[in-house]
Amino acid sequence: MTSTSVSSALAPYGWDADWADAFTPYEAEGLLPGRVVRVDRGQCDVVTADGPLRADTAFVTPNDPMRVVCTGDWVAVEPGGNPRYVRAYLPRRTAFVRSTSSQRSEGQILAANVDHAVVAVSLAVELDLGRIERFLALAWESGAQPVVVLTKADLVPDPVTLAHLVQDVETTAPGVPVLTVSAHLDEGLDVLTSVIGGGTSVLLGQSGAGKSTLANALLGEDVMDVQAIRDVDGKGRHTTTTRNLLVMPAGGVLIDTPGLRGVGLFDAESGVGQVFAEIEELAGRCRFHDCAHTSEPGCAVLAAIDSGELPVRRLESYRKLIRENQRIVAKTDARLRAEIRRDWKRRGAEGRAAMEAKRNGWR
Numbered sequence: 001m002t003s004t005s006v007s008s009a010l011a012p013y014g015w016d017a018d019w020a021d022a023f024t025p026y027e028a029e030g031l032l033p034g035r036v037v038r039v040d041r042g043q044c045d046v047v048t049a050d051g052p053l054r055a056d057t058a059f060v061t062p063n064d065p066m067r068v069v070c071t072g073d074w075v076a077v078e079p080g081g082n083p084r085y086v087r088a089y090l091p092r093r094t095a096f097v098r099s100t101s102s103q104r105s106e107g108q109i110l111a112a113n114v115d116h117a118v119v120a121v122s123l124a125v126e127l128d129l130g131r132i133e134r135f136l137a138l139a140w141e142s143g144a145q146p147v148v149v150l151t152k153a154d155l156v157p158d159p160v161t162l163a164h165l166v167q168d169v170e171t172t173a174p175g176v177p178v179l180t181v182s183a184h185l186d187e188g189l190d191v192l193t194s195v196i197g198g199g200t201s202v203l204l205g206q207s208g209a210g211k212s213t214l215a216n217a218l219l220g221e222d223v224m225d226v227q228a229i230r231d232v233d234g235k236g237r238h239t240t241t242t243r244n245l246l247v248m249p250a251g252g253v254l255i256d257t258p259g260l261r262g263v264g265l266f267d268a269e270s271g272v273g274q275v276f277a278e279i280e281e282l283a284g285r286c287r288f289h290d291c292a293h294t295s296e297p298g299c300a301v302l303a304a305i306d307s308g309e310l311p312v313r314r315l316e317s318y319r320k321l322i323r324e325n326q327r328i329v330a331k332t333d334a335r336l337r338a339e340i341r342r343d344w345k346r347r348g349a350e351g352r353a354a355m356e357a358k359r360n361g362w363r
């Protein structure tokens with residue numbers, strides 16, 4: 001297998017010169033490069049230039065939830081063997097991590113090497129701005145560019161109502177594009193197609209938000225399972241159970257994920273800061289640099305609340321997420337956190353600059 005045929009086979013999956021560079025030492029060992037399209041219980045499906053194959057992850061997953069190979073990872077796989085093992089994964093550029101619901105707060109990596117974190121929010125149910133903020137904090141923290149997609153727009157036929165909902169989400173998500181789509185009416189899909197056309201995107205959101213329906217609509221064929229939910233109560237049934245990575249016909253790669261009931265923050269301080277960028281900006285103008293924005297004189301945050309510029313809900317939500325994050329950080333082993341972040345933190349900043357440039361292009 002020559003490197004040219006490897007790159008032409010894997011380019012649609014996002015393989016580029018930097019990945020090829022990172023892979024060089026493994027190539028010398030005769031290992032195959034591939035991208036993980038699905039993981040389940042110690043096994044993963046990997047797409048390689050030789051075609052799809054199944055490999056065992058025991059070799060790279062030593063009982064540590066943070067070192068688990070996940071969908072989107074680029075890996076070095078043994079060319080044969082039964083079982084065939086994944087021998088290493090390449091340093092991640094980005095990773096979407098949440099804390100697990102367990103009492104011992106551990107991180108769980110949901111997707112790796114993602115450029116756009118697409119948060120799907122159903123318009124069939126009342127908007128939960130706090131939940132959107134939570135998803136966005138993790139999305140920013142991942143190093144990917146967040147995008148909010150309001151799904152099932154056909155259920156809000158009144159354009160004025162729809163515009164208000166979009167505006168509510170926009171004020172909740174500074175710096176984040178907010179799109180509306182209807183998979184059923186085939187509306188808004190073209191804009192989303194162009195957003196996800198470059199790089200890898202992950203679809204995140206609650207069960208029943210319409211992620212798989214959207215993935216199918218973008219793909220133009222029914223690959224992901226979709227299940228009718230009980231009317232419009234928004235309670236999905238967790239139809240998608242494993243993450244799946246799909247190559248889109250117009251370019252780009254899309255990872256569908258199973259709906260998340262809760263997304264706990266995991267060491268997401270800078271992500272929280274980005275979600276509440278306007279509050280952090282205001283805080284910079286408070287008279288005291290350690291202002292707690294409670295009753296201090298010269299507090300720019302309180303002034304913005306008084307003038308109606310900043311909703312009280314936003315400030316409360318900001319405080320809540322900051323506190324939650326501090327609790328998680330206090331409970332988690334510092335070495336482990338450092339390890340998780342090491343790989344993609346620096347690259348995330350570079351990636352964001354590039355994506356910002358691109359975003360300005362299509363907006």
Ligand SMILES: Nc1nc2c(ncn2[C@@H]2O[C@H](COP(=O)(O)OP(=O)(O)OP(=O)(O)O)[C@@H](O)[C@H]2O)c(=O)[nH]1
Nearest residue numbers: 183184208209210211212213228229238239240259
């Ligand atoms: N009215 C309307 N319903 C939609 C639309 N897109 C999806 N739905 C419905 O929403 C329900 C859930 O859709 P899914 O695509 O399975 O949701 P999901 O986010 O993948 O759910 P999980 O896999 O459980 O996380 C299904 O009944 C879909 O038919 C849409 O554009 N309009």
Ligand SMILES: [Mg+2]
Nearest residue numbers: 211212239240
């Ligand atoms: Mg699904």
Ligand SMILES: [Zn+2]
Nearest residue numbers: 286291293299
């Ligand atoms: Zn203040």
